[in-house]
Amino acid sequence: MGGGVARVVLGSFFVLFVLFLYGPTLTILVLSFQGPDGGLTFPMNGVSLHWFANLFETQAVGDFGGALSRSLMLAGMVMLTTVVVSVAAGMGFRRRFAGSGALFTLTVASLIVPSILVSLGIGLLFTLMGWDTAWYSSAFGAQLTWTLPFGVLIMFAVFNRFDRSWEEAARDQGATAWQSFRHVVLPIIAPSVIGIALFGFTLSYDEFARTLLTAGSDNTLPLEIFGMTTNITTPVLYALGTVTTLLSFTVIGLALAGVALLRRRRLGSPAG
Amino acid sequence: MNAGRAGGRRARIGIASYLQVAPLTAVFALFLVVPILTLIVVSFFDYDSVQVIPAFVLTNYHDVLSSETTWRTYLSTFRFALVVWAITLLIGFWVAYYLAFFVRSKTLQTLLFLLCTIPFWTSNIIRMISWVPFLGRNGLLNRALLGMGLIHQPLEFLLFSDFAVVLVFVHLLTLFMVTPIFNTMMRIDRRLIEAATDAGARFWQVLFNVIIPLSKPGIAIGSIFVVTLVMGDFITVRLMSGGQSASVGLMIQSEISLLQYPAAAANAVVLLAVVLLMVGAILRVVDIRKEL
Numbered sequence: 001m002g003g004g005v006a007r008v009v010l011g012s013f014f015v016l017f018v019l020f021l022y023g024p025t026l027t028i029l030v031l032s033f034q035g036p037d038g039g040l041t042f043p044m045n046g047v048s049l050h051w052f053a054n055l056f057e058t059q060a061v062g063d064f065g066g067a068l069s070r071s072l073m074l075a076g077m078v079m080l081t082t083v084v085v086s087v088a089a090g091m092g093f094r095r096r097f098a099g100s101g102a103l104f105t106l107t108v109a110s111l112i113v114p115s116i117l118v119s120l121g122i123g124l125l126f127t128l129m130g131w132d133t134a135w136y137s138s139a140f141g142a143q144l145t146w147t148l149p150f151g152v153l154i155m156f157a158v159f160n161r162f163d164r165s166w167e168e169a170a171r172d173q174g175a176t177a178w179q180s181f182r183h184v185v186l187p188i189i190a191p192s193v194i195g196i197a198l199f200g201f202t203l204s205y206d207e208f209a210r211t212l213l214t215a216g217s218d219n220t221l222p223l224e225i226f227g228m229t230t231n232i233t234t235p236v237l238y239a240l241g242t243v244t245t246l247l248s249f250t251v252i253g254l255a256l257a258g259v260a261l262l263r264r265r266r267l268g269s270p271a272g
Numbered sequence: 273m274n275a276g277r278a279g280g281r282r283a284r285i286g287i288a289s290y291l292q293v294a295p296l297t298a299v300f301a302l303f304l305v306v307p308i309l310t311l312i313v314v315s316f317f318d319y320d321s322v323q324v325i326p327a328f329v330l331t332n333y334h335d336v337l338s339s340e341t342t343w344r345t346y347l348s349t350f351r352f353a354l355v356v357w358a359i360t361l362l363i364g365f366w367v368a369y370y371l372a373f374f375v376r377s378k379t380l381q382t383l384l385f386l387l388c389t390i391p392f393w394t395s396n397i398i399r400m401i402s403w404v405p406f407l408g409r410n411g412l413l414n415r416a417l418l419g420m421g422l423i424h425q426p427l428e429f430l431l432f433s434d435f436a437v438v439l440v441f442v443h444l445l446t447l448f449m450v451t452p453i454f455n456t457m458m459r460i461d462r463r464l465i466e467a468a469t470d471a472g473a474r475f476w477q478v479l480f481n482v483i484i485p486l487s488k489p490g491i492a493i494g495s496i497f498v499v500t501l502v503m504g505d506f507i508t509v510r511l512m513s514g515g516q517s518a519s520v521g522l523m524i525q526s527e528i529s530l531l532q533y534p535a536a537a538a539n540a541v542v543l544l545a546v547v548l549l550m551v552g553a554i555l556r557v558v559d560i561r562k563e564l
Contacts, residue, residue, distance in 0.1 A: 006475065010370040014384070017367050020443065021391050024402035027412065031405055041405045042412060085295045092292030103293060106300050112496065112551055113304070114504020116521050117540045121307025124314050124533060141303035148299060177288070202393040208507060213528065225397050229511060238405075241398040248394040256386075 025245060032238035040235060051239035064224065064240070070135055071221035075205040077140060082147045082200030083193060090155025091181070111149040115209030118145055123213035138214040143204045150203065151196040158192045187266075191259045198255040202248055308544070315537035324533050332538035342539075345518045346546070352434075352509070352519065353502040356441040360498050361491065363442070364449025368490075369483070371450075372457035373465075385454065392447050400440050400511050407431040407439075432514030440512045445501060449494035456490030457483070492558035496551055503547050 031038075035046025055064055093100060122142050126133045133139070166188065170180035186193070208222040215223055221244065228237055318327040336342050367388065375381045391399065406412050407430040414426040429435055460483065468478045506521030520543050527536035 007374055010366060010374055013366055014370045017363060017446075018387060021388065024406055024443070025391070025394070025399065027405050028398070028402040041408055041410045042415070085299065088292045089296040092289045092296075095286070095289045097286065097289045097293075100293075103297060103300075106304065107296070110300060110304050112500050112547065113308070114500065114521065114540075114543060114547060116504055116506060116524055117311065117544055118304065118307060120524070120528060120533075120536060120540055121311045122303060124537065125307050125310040128310065128314075141299065144299050145304050148296060152296065198393065206393075206395040206397075208397060209504075222395060222397055225395070225401075226507070229397070229401060237401060241395075241401060244398055245394050249390075252390060252393050 025241075028238040028241050029245070031235055032242040034235040034238075038235055040233065040237075051234065051236045052243070054234075054236045055239050055243065063219070067219050067221045067224035070218060071205055074135055074140060074143070074220060075201045077136070078143050078147055078204035079197050079200035081140075081144060082151045083197050085144075085148060086151025086155050086196050087189070087193060089152050090159055091185075093152075093156065094159055107149050107152050110145045113145075115146070116212075118142055119210050119213040126214075133214050133216040135211070135215045135218055135220055138216065139211045139220065142210040142214040143207050146207060146210055147200045147203045150199045154192055154196050154199070155189075158189050162188070190262050194255050194258045194262070198252065201251055205248065205251075206244075311537045311540055311544075314534055315541045317534040317537075319532060319534045332534045333542075335535060336538050336542055341518075342523070345520055345523050348518045349503060349520045352437065352441065352517075353499050355438055356445065356502050357495060357498050359438070359442050360446045360449045361495065363446050364453055364494060365487075365491070367446070367450050368453040368457055368487075371454055372460075388447060388450055396444055397507070397511075399444060400508060403436065403440055403443070403512070404431065407436055432512065432516065434513065434517055436512040437509055437517055440508055441502060441505075444508070445498050448497035448501070449491075452493035452497075453487055453490040456487045460486045488558045489560045492554050492560050496554055499550055499554070500547050503550070504543065 030044070031040070031042070032051055033047050033049070034044060034051060035048045036050040038045035093104070119142060122138050123133060126138050131137070162185075166184050167180050170184045175183070206222060207220075208226060211220055211223060219227070225237075225240060225244070228240070314324070315332055316328045316330070318325040318329050318331070371381055371385055371388075375384060404411070408414070409426045409428065409431070411430065413430060414423075417423045418426065464482055464486075465478055468482050473481065504521050506519060506525045509517050509519040509522050510525075520539070524536050524539045524543065527533075527539060
């Protein structure tokens with residue numbers, strides 16, 4: 001369907017859209033290699049790694065190393081929790097149970113409720129209770145309200161297309177519930193589980209709004225970056241952008257490679 | 273297998289379901305439901321310049337609803353939501369349409385879709401900042417326009433303006449439109465389109481009578497994402513407008529920074545009600561249950 005003209009017009013539109021998505025990021029990637037005397041915009045005043053070195057000097061730009069390691073640890077915690085809780089809930093949701101509708105509504109609501117409300121609500125709750133907010137407690141919980149709906153909805157999509165007969169076959173052969181999960185269900189859903197892990201890690205690593213009022217005294221990386229936008233006027237900001245973007249890309253690349261590997265192994269195995 | 277054992281097994285499975293969803297329920301109870309209830313409780317508290325005083329007063333709501341600033345801020349936020357929704361829908365629809373109907377190879381389709389989603393997994397704040405060297409007074413765009421002789425003075429409205437806010441919203445949120453619309457389009461039975469074409473329908477007729485009606489659930493899901501994210505935003509508006517534009521989220525955040533928690537809580541409860549009404553309105557128009 002559609003004529004040749006439509007194909008060309010829409011094809012160019014798509015290319016423009018991709019340029020629009022990637023263009024700005026590529027710009028700061030280039031600008032982060034500014035010379036020591038370079039400014040925030042073009043032209044390039046020489047090429048150097050000056051701003052990357054600058055990034056790791058503690059006095060220059062706040063606590064970059066500390067914020068980065070906190071963010072990575074938090075992202076790891078959120079990733080593991082999101083995977084385990086989402087997969088468990090996905091298994092549970094395969095049967096109707098009293099309250100399943102309400103729990104599903106709550107899952108969707110968790111996505112829709114504006115982040116600043118979650119942030120403020122948790123912050124107030126901790127204050128009223130006399131608990132200290134910290135990145136590993138209140139911010140951890142706040143981020144889960146953002147990552148879990150993605151995980152659970154992915155599990156929904158997976159189990160809607162899941163062929164139960166594999167599992168029944170395992171049961172008929174005498175497998176226990178755990179054995180059929182471990183050796184039948186899990187290998188089949190493995191690519192989606194990697195997807196959930198990717199969502200959990202990157203959404204946490206980049207999360208800002210829900211962490212803002214819940215992180216306590218120690219900043220995560222996005223909070224640190226936000227602070228820098230108001231008081232740093234050198235390309236060190238771009239160097240930071242380049243480093244975090246490359247980190248994100250590494251994680252995405254690892255996840256995609258993992259999925260590709262699983263696919264290949266499944267296609268290659270005689271059972272697949 | 274006798275009935276008693278089967279019954280026992282079914283009961284165990286029933287309990288298993290509850291155990292499996294228990295962690296999810298616990299997280300939502302502790303970090304979503306209780307905090308929202310806390311917000312509602314605190315919104316009735318009193319406060320002065322030093323402290324928050326537990327009480328039951330309606331002054332916070334009265335202040336929120338009777339202040340002209342609130343109404344102006346909501347108006348400005350609605351305007352952002354409407355403009356961003358319209359633009360992301362337009363772009364998102366055609367991008368999804370191209371991917372779903374013009375890219376024949378399944379592998380290429382997956383690759384191109386992935387290409388669109390990758391930026392979603394990187395930092396939003398960095399993506400906002402990355403527009404600065406592009407839009408600034410000495411930025412790439414002004415230089416290009418000056419170089420081409422299209423303008424004689426740098427355009428000032430590009431950065432730190434409503435224009436920049438909308439541009440960055442579109443940059444960050446269009447993917448939330450593309451994904452669900454692409455998903456519904458992929459499920460449209462291609463024979464319907466062939467049948468319409470065979471019956472003599474033209475491109476636009478197929479579009480308006482077949483594809484758009486069948487893509488509605490995806491459009492609705494994308495719209496819910498975009499509208500709720502714009503309505504609750506404060507960081508995009510703050511960073512990209514340079515503090516010149518107002519939004520409800522920003523208003524709440526500035527009350528928080530002044531430690532006026534009850535006022536912020538009342539404002540937040542009103543915002544929640546408004547957002548839920550908007551989502552409810554979208555769900556009334558389109559039934560998305562089939563999508564889930």
